[in-house]
Amino acid sequence: MNFDRPHRRLNLLTGQWVLVSPHRARRPWLGQVEKIPPAKLPHYDPTCYLCPGNQRSVGVMNPPYTETFVFDNDFAALLLPEEGGEATGMGSPLLVAEEEAGICRVICFSPRHDLSLPLMGPADVEAVVRTWTEQTVELGAKDFVNYVQIFENNGAMMGASNPHPHSQVWAIGHIPNEPAAELARQGEYLREHGSCLLCDYVAEERKLGERVVVENEHFTALVPFWAVWPFEILLVANQHCGSLPDLTAGQVSGLADILQKLTVRYDNLFETPFSYSMGFHQAPTDGKAYPGQHFHAHYYPPLLRSATVRKFMVGFEMLGMPQRDLTPETAAQRLREQSVVHYKLRGE
Numbered sequence: 001m002n003f004d005r006p007h008r009r010l011n012l013l014t015g016q017w018v019l020v021s022p023h024r025a026r027r028p029w030l031g032q033v034e035k036i037p038p039a040k041l042p043h044y045d046p047t048c049y050l051c052p053g054n055q056r057s058v059g060v061m062n063p064p065y066t067e068t069f070v071f072d073n074d075f076a077a078l079l080l081p082e083e084g085g086e087a088t089g090m091g092s093p094l095l096v097a098e099e100e101a102g103i104c105r106v107i108c109f110s111p112r113h114d115l116s117l118p119l120m121g122p123a124d125v126e127a128v129v130r131t132w133t134e135q136t137v138e139l140g141a142k143d144f145v146n147y148v149q150i151f152e153n154n155g156a157m158m159g160a161s162n163p164h165p166h167s168q169v170w171a172i173g174h175i176p177n178e179p180a181a182e183l184a185r186q187g188e189y190l191r192e193h194g195s196c197l198l199c200d201y202v203a204e205e206r207k208l209g210e211r212v213v214v215e216n217e218h219f220t221a222l223v224p225f226w227a228v229w230p231f232e233i234l235l236v237a238n239q240h241c242g243s244l245p246d247l248t249a250g251q252v253s254g255l256a257d258i259l260q261k262l263t264v265r266y267d268n269l270f271e272t273p274f275s276y277s278m279g280f281h282q283a284p285t286d287g288k289a290y291p292g293q294h295f296h297a298h299y300y301p302p303l304l305r306s307a308t309v310r311k312f313m314v315g316f317e318m319l320g321m322p323q324r325d326l327t328p329e330t331a332a333q334r335l336r337e338q339s340v341v342h343y344k345l346r347g348e
Ligand code: H2U
Pocket: 049, 056, 057, 058, 072, 073, 074, 075, 076, 106, 152, 153, 159, 160, 161, 162, 168
């Protein structure tokens, strides 16, 4: 198989194919150029709705918090189940709808307006991991919650509404599309092979090494063989576990360590805060067993060539299938080559 020619690769987690066109990586770009985020943010911003002691847009005051801070999203996409609510059909098999209940929260990483994950100390990153875990336990225990989705929109390019480092948690009644597809594929693989898909995959990638960006005893961050976004990352637990609450103290430290090492490389790549959407895929909290589910995170960053040129998912990608030019192997190599010291901290 000649990987220099157009070919397609299978995403084992979703069953979707991606088209890879390596010969196309050098085409010229005369399209949209992104804005570069400000080089320096203040420790505290009096106009920020996430900074401690400030007023949020709905008038609620934030407490003078000193570690992580969690609050119910003032503009939640999901609401608590309706008391005595009845499911009524649409009267047509062609118009299908179901009620959806849930809880949405915002999780601030720290009181510091300027301290993103790659710039935080290891103990502070661990505190963020513990907060995500507590939220998973607390929200997952509610009878109307069957899935806890933790995610982070980082950077204006990915729709983050505020540079103050934060993530979100949406606890929801139905398992969302992405984890549902992955759970089905992981379950099928376990039934067919008698082993876990991501246990086998991460072992194979660690043996080959060419798509691995950073690893420690507990986790591996790699550009998956089927990556769609230019510098997409799959962050996988080296040993089998289903969800954040299953992690040992060692794995929690390992996760904090790799989150930081990965995001330092991301920021160093174009010497800019690297925009992405990321999130964890965990086992559903519906009380059923999911032995095939393997704890992991996805990072989907849009930047392609520089701090200002991003990839667009349009045209053939909307109508046909995703396509990429840069190979996952080249992307992994470029990330691996980055300094372990954040560009903003060089010379300190
Ligand atoms: P994003 O930056 O990822 O959009 O997350 C910010 C969230 O914060 C967003 O979902 C909420 C928005 O609804 N928010 C509040 O809950 N209160 C506010 O005062 C502003 C924003």
